[in-house]
Amino acid sequence: MGDRTVSASSTPSVALVVGAGRGIGLGFVRHLLAKPEMQVYATHRSPSPELQALAGDRLRCLPMDITDEAQISAAIATIQAETPALHTVINCVGLLHDGPLQPEKSLRHLNAEQLSRYFQINSIGPVLLAKHLQPLLKHSDRALFATLSAKLASIGDNQLGGWYGYRASKTALNMFMHTVAVEFRRTCPRAIVVTLHPGTTDTELSAPFQGNVPPEKLFSVDRTVTQLLAVLDQLTPSDSGGFFSWDGSRLPW
Template structure:
C-alpha cells in the first residue's frame, strides 16, 4: 500500500477502548500519522493520550459511543463516521465477572451463550451491514475482525469453551461469506479474520498463568504485528483466516 493512499485513509477501530483495540488505535496513530482515526467505546469515554512518540502526529482520534450489538446504534455510528477505508473490529467477549468459559457441557447457560454470540458475531454482522455503503469510493477497502485460533474446527484438540469456540467459528463463517459478497461488490477489497495470539488483557487475565511467558504478548506487540499484516493485505487474500504473523490458520 502506497504512502499516498495511507495518508488519506479513514479508519474505524470498533471496540477501541479495550485492551487490543486501544493498542490498535495507538499503533495506527503512530504508524499512519496522516490517517483519520475513529474508534468506539461502550460505557465511558476513554481518557486517551497517545504515547510521547506520537506527539508529532497530525492525527486526533474521534471517539464514538456505540453498542455494537444494537442495530440502531451501529447504523447511527455509520452515519456519523461517513466514508471509510478500513474497519477493524477488536471487540470481543470470553467471560463475564460472574461466568467463566465452560469446561463441560453441563455448564452451558443460555444467557451467557447468547451474550457471547452477540458480542463476538452480531457486532461484525451489523458493522458489515451498515457500513457497506460507506466503503464506496475507497481505493483500499479492508474489513478485519479479531477471531481466535480456538475458533478453528480443525485445530480443536482439547475441547471446552463451548460458547467462545462456537462464537468464533460463527464469526469466521460470517467473514468468509461476506468475502464472497465483497468479491462481487468490491473486487478490490479484502476481508479477513485475524488471530491476535494470547494477549495480556482483561479478557485473558484468569488464564494467563497457564501461558508460557514467550507466548503471552502485550497488547502493543500484538497490535503491531497485526497492523503489519493488515497493511500488506491484497484483494487476493480476501476470505482468509490469518494469525498475527500472517500465517494461515485452518478453518
C-alpha cells in the same frame, strides 16, 4: 446511487477501530494515530480515560454497543456524514468472560442465556457492523475490514474441547466474515475482509487464563498490534475471506 463505486483517492486515509476503549483496540488507535496521514474514528461502550486522552483533531470517539443495531447504524451514519470512505476498519470487540459468565469446561455448564450472549457479541454484532459499513467501503482505493477472532475458533485445530460458547461464536464469526467477503467481491471489490488470531495478549480478556502461558507466548498489546498491522499490510485481494494468525500464517477452518 445503486452499486456505483466512488473514488476516495483525494481524501486522507480514514480508519475505524471498533471496541477501542482498552486493550488491543486502544493499541490500534495509538498505532494508527502515529501515522500522520491517518484520520481515526474509535468506538466504545463507555469512554476510557486512556482513549479520551488521545482525542484530538485526528481522533473522533463515538459511542457504540455492538449488540444494538440502532447504535451501530447511528455511529456509521455520523462517520458517513463526515467522510465518503473508510480505508481501514478493525473490529476488536469480543467476549470471553464477564463476572459470572465464564468459559464452559463441560456440557453441564451450558445454558442458553450465556450462549446467546456469546453469539450476540462475538458473531451477530460484527456481521451487522459489516451491513452498515458497506457503503463506506465501496470505493476505488484498497480497503481493509479485519475482525479479531481466535485460534480456538478453528474446528480443525480443536483437540482439547471445552469453551463451547466462545469457540462456537468465533467459528460463526469466521463464517459470517467469509460470507461477507464473497458478497464484497461484487459490491466492494477493493475491500479485503479477514479474521485475525492475535495470539495470547496481556489484556483483561486473557488475564484469568495466563497462568499456563509461557512468557514468550504472552504478547504485550504493542507487540500484538505491531504484528497484526504487519499482517494486514501484506494482504492482497486474493486473501479476502481468510483466517490469519498473528504471524501471517493461514489457520485451518
